[in-house]
Amino acid sequence: MKSTQSLASILNGPPEEAAPQLLGWHLVSTVGDRQVVVRISEVEAYKGDDDPASHAYRGETVRNASMFRRPGTLYVYRSYGIHNCANSAAGPEGVGWGILMRAGEIVDGAAVAAQRRGRTDELANGPGKLCQALGIEIQHNGTDLLDPGSVIHFEPGTPPDFVMATPRVGISKARDRMWRFVTATQLSG
DNA sequence: AGGATGATGGACT
DNA sequence: GTCCATCATCCTA
Numbered sequence: 001m002k003s004t005q006s007l008a009s010i011l012n013g014p015p016e017e018a019a020p021q022l023l024g025w026h027l028v029s030t031v032g033d034r035q036v037v038v039r040i041s042e043v044e045a046y047k048g049d050d051d052p053a054s055h056a057y058r059g060e061t062v063r064n065a066s067m068f069r070r071p072g073t074l075y076v077y078r079s080y081g082i083h084n085c086a087n088s089a090a091g092p093e094g095v096g097w098g099i100l101m102r103a104g105e106i107v108d109g110a111a112v113a114a115q116r117r118g119r120t121d122e123l124a125n126g127p128g129k130l131c132q133a134l135g136i137e138i139q140h141n142g143t144d145l146l147d148p149g150s151v152i153h154f155e156p157g158t159p160p161d162f163v164m165a166t167p168r169v170g171i172s173k174a175r176d177r178m179w180r181f182v183t184a185t186q187l188s189g
Numbered sequence: 190a191g192g193a194t195g196a197t198g199g200a201c202t
Numbered sequence: 203g204t205c206c207a208t209c210a211t212c213c214t215a
Contacts, residue, residue: 168207
């Protein structure tokens with residue numbers, strides 16, 4: 001797979017085009033000096049003011065500000081008061097575009113992930129579970145995912161065999177957009 | 190296997 | 203007060 005620099009140019013594009021190209025990349029966490037690596041297997045695109053389902057639909061707020069920062073900026077938000085969900089900002093700085101990372105396959109650090117999750121299965125097959133496995137908290141909001149020195153960052157991984165597009169999950173608006181992208185292994189898993 | 194539900198807090202009308 | 207970019211558990215089969 002290509003370099004982090006090439007990912008930077010991918011993420012500079014519109015999220016519905018960048019999101020499928022994020023599949024297969026590794027998301028590396030060294031939170032708490034314990035490494036967990038996940039291969040991204042499910043993502044969703046959210047396109048700011050074009051997209052009623054997006055947190056950025058009504059413009060920039062304190063909460064969603066990270067979506068308006070440079071592409072590759074981590075946007076973490078609390079979901080249903082319980083879970084955290086992680087996005088990468090996409091598009092040029094100033095547009096509220098982003099890519100929600102919904103699921104991944106554990107590549108390294110399964111024991112740490114299992115400890116954080118409190119179980120040995122279903123470690124990262126959902127947005128809340130992914131964040132819990134990687135130790136991603138609200139305090140990590142704004143992290144530069146393209147900086148190899150960040151506690152949470154992207155690294156080249158293994159490209160997916162193929163990619164399937166489906167409607168997005170857990171939203172009530174703009175359900176017609178085929179902006180959820182999953183890999184082959186995610187379908188069978 | 191699959192549907193219903195409670196937990197729980199912030200953002201928004 | 204209502205709506206969530208969710209998840210684990212508790213049902214019915």
